[in-house]
Amino acid sequence: MASTQDIETLKIQFADFLKRKKYRSTQERYNVLDRIGEIDRHFSADELYLYMNGKSDRISRATIYSTLDLLTQCGILMKHRFQGDSAHFELAIRMPDHDHLICVECGRIVEFREEGIDSVRNVVCNRLGFRPVTHSLQIFAVCHDPLTCEHNTQD
Amino acid sequence: MASTQDIETLKIQFADFLKRKKYRSTQERYNVLDRIGEIDRHFSADELYLYMNGKSDRISRATIYSTLDLLTQCGILMKHRFQGDSAHFELAIRMPDHDHLICVECGRIVEFREEGIDSVRNVVCNRLGFRPVTHSLQIFAVCHDPLTCEHNTQD
DNA sequence: GTTCTTGCAAACCCTTTGCACGTCT
DNA sequence: AGACGTGCAAAGGGTTTGCAAGAAC
Numbered sequence: 198m199a200s201t202q203d204i205e206t207l208k209i210q211f212a213d214f215l216k217r218k219k220y221r222s223t224q225e226r227y228n229v230l231d232r233i234g235e236i237d238r239h240f241s242a243d244e245l246y247l248y249m250n251g252k253s254d255r256i257s258r259a260t261i262y263s264t265l266d267l268l269t270q271c272g273i274l275m276k277h278r279f280q281g282d283s284a285h286f287e288l289a290i291r292m293p294d295h296d297h298l299i300c301v302e303c304g305r306i307v308e309f310r311e312e313g314i315d316s317v318r319n320v321v322c323n324r325l326g327f328r329p330v331t332h333s334l335q336i337f338a339v340c341h342d343p344l345t346c347e348h349n350t351q352d
Numbered sequence: 353m354a355s356t357q358d359i360e361t362l363k364i365q366f367a368d369f370l371k372r373k374k375y376r377s378t379q380e381r382y383n384v385l386d387r388i389g390e391i392d393r394h395f396s397a398d399e400l401y402l403y404m405n406g407k408s409d410r411i412s413r414a415t416i417y418s419t420l421d422l423l424t425q426c427g428i429l430m431k432h433r434f435q436g437d438s439a440h441f442e443l444a445i446r447m448p449d450h451d452h453l454i455c456v457e458c459g460r461i462v463e464f465r466e467e468g469i470d471s472v473r474n475v476v477c478n479r480l481g482f483r484p485v486t487h488s489l490q491i492f493a494v495c496h497d498p499l500t501c502e503h504n505t506q507d
Numbered sequence: 508g509t510t511c512t513t514g515c516a517a518a519c520c521c522t523t524t525g526c527a528c529g530t531c532t
Numbered sequence: 533a534g535a536c537g538t539g540c541a542a543a544g545g546g547t548t549t550g551c552a553a554g555a556a557c
Contacts, residue, residue, distance in 0.1 A: 220537090221535090223537060242522080257539040258521095258540090259538070263537080278433045282547085284521085284522090298482060313471060313472040316468060317472060321451075328495075330492045334469075336482075337486045338482035342481070376511060376557075378511090379555090380512080411513090413546095414549085418513090510556085510557080511554105511557090513552100513555085517551105518549070518550090520548095522544080528539085531534105
């Protein structure tokens with residue numbers, strides 16, 4: 198879970214973004230960011246919608262989607278598309294520049310940070326004439342010990 | 353475009369897979385693989401559907417989706433989810449283990465192969481106790497010369 | 508002959524959109 | 533006051549599913 202301090206910093210960052218882009222500062226937008234700060238994992242738009250409405254923050258899906266998009270635009274959130282249908286989000290500060298290993302047997306997702314990816318990113322961008330912005334690496338793998346993997350959430 | 357030779361090899365591989373999994377060998381399934389061999393780029397299920405029906409292979413979307421899924425399961429196709437809505441597929445043999453750089457300004461997709469990713473993959477799998485199967489790396493970047501980037505296909 | 512696959516259309520899920528109302532500036 | 537954001541429900545796009553007819557085994 199992000200600290201209150203972290204969330205306050207992000208709110209300032211978000212406020213700056215909104216002002217710069219001439220979007221309005223609304224209570225709903227800050228509420229979304231507050232609630233995201235309470236979630237220490239990936240979440241889908243709908244999970245956030247249900248979570249917020251469960252907490253008696255009355256908010257619509259339209260606002261959730263729109264705010265998630267703004268938060269992604271300004272770099273506060275990372276948006277991932279894993280194999281499933283819905284996009285997943287998480288605070289970028291949770292684990293900066295981390296990537297995901299996905300077990301092809303059970304769908305479990307393990308987060309990791311491996312510095313080597315930075316040099317791959319730079320080498321490729323230099324070769325092709327681009328400036329890196331971000332990346333998404335997903336490693337699909339199976340565990341050495343299949344028993345560990347018996348959280349069968351899919352199949 | 354994959355050579356006829358390549359496609360014949362893949363058909364054998366596909367036939368083995370179908371037999372092993374006790375799925376039936378149908379003409380439609382082989383037709384799909386044949387037509388994919390004629391396409392030298394990423395394609396969506398619907399693009400393949402339109403392509404095949406344009407060639408007077410009468411085939412339904414249901415069969416396309418189901419066959420693409422089988423071909424992905426047996427490793428003949430790679431399935432990608434770029435930022436857009438629909439999944440994209442391509443023959444795995446087109447460019448083995450390549451990855452994609454996506455221009456965040458114009459959406460252009462550049463394919464590349466960088467060996468360094470293999471060691472990242474192995475390091476991570478060793479550390480976490482997995483055996484690598486495959487991976488998907490997308491680098492988001494902007495070109496050094498914005499003029500080169502003026503194929504604005506989105507925004 | 509039985510079971511699986513196909514084709515079609517409808518259902519489905521996630522996401523976006525249109526519109527009336529509310530809120531920010 | 534004017535413009536933008538919100539909530540709701542309906543529409544949209546991609547994908548899956550139910551069912552009857554057809555093909556593989």
